[in-house]
Amino acid sequence: MLLPQETIFRSLKIIRHTQIIRDVEHIAELVARLTERQKQITIISWVNAHTLTVAQKDSDLAISLLRSTILLRDGVGISVLFRLLGRDAGINLNGTDWIPRILRLHAGKQVALLGSREPYLSKAAEAAEKLGCRVALRMDGFKSRKYIRASWLQMMLMWSFWAWVCLNNTR
Numbered sequence: 001m002l003l004p005q006e007t008i009f010r011s012l013k014i015i016r017h018t019q020i021i022r023d024v025e026h027i028a029e030l031v032a033r034l035t036e037r038q039k040q041i042t043i044i045s046w047v048n049a050h051t052l053t054v055a056q057k058d059s060d061l062a063i064s065l066l067r068s069t070i071l072l073r074d075g076v077g078i079s080v081l082f083r084l085l086g087r088d089a090g091i092n093l094n095g096t097d098w099i100p101r102i103l104r105l106h107a108g109k110q111v112a113l114l115g116s117r118e119p120y121l122s123k124a125a126e127a128a129e130k131l132g133c134r135v136a137l138r139m140d141g142f143k144s145r146k147y148i149r150a151s152w153l154q155m156m157l158m159w160s161f162w163a164w165v166c167l168n169n170t171r
Helices: 005-017 024-036 049-057 059-067 076-084 095-105 120-130 145-169
Strands: 044-047 070-073 110-116 134-140
Touching (some): 044 059, 049 059, 095 120, 110 120
Parallel strands (some): 110 134
8 A cells, every 4th residue: 555645745754854863972962952942942752663653644743743843763663764765863862761861951940741641651750850850741642632732722821821920020
């Protein structure tokens, strides 16, 4: 069965948006970029073979991946795909290796955890708090789109309110 042209283009866009980290020096550059962006909302996502397969059918997921500030590859499946396409796959910056380092960079700041389900979500929140982060939102990424959109809207309203309170308390 051939994939529709739109699906192939969607996958290729995601692959092109994925940032390749070739070595430790590139990791340092990425850490520096994250450090510079600490006052901005930064969306970091990972794409693995399953995510890419789901995004072929789910345009909302594909759009979310493409809107990520930083999209990193996760897993051997994407590595093989990159090599088949003649691209350098770089090193694997999967979530379990990379997320603690990102959270340490944001100690003392609010973070949102999205994408897993219980009991892993609560364990991730505990780990983030142990690394010094304040977990402002944790959301089961396997809930319905309606639930996720409502939760995301609620989070954005809360952040807007917190920013408003902070700005008004500085006068």
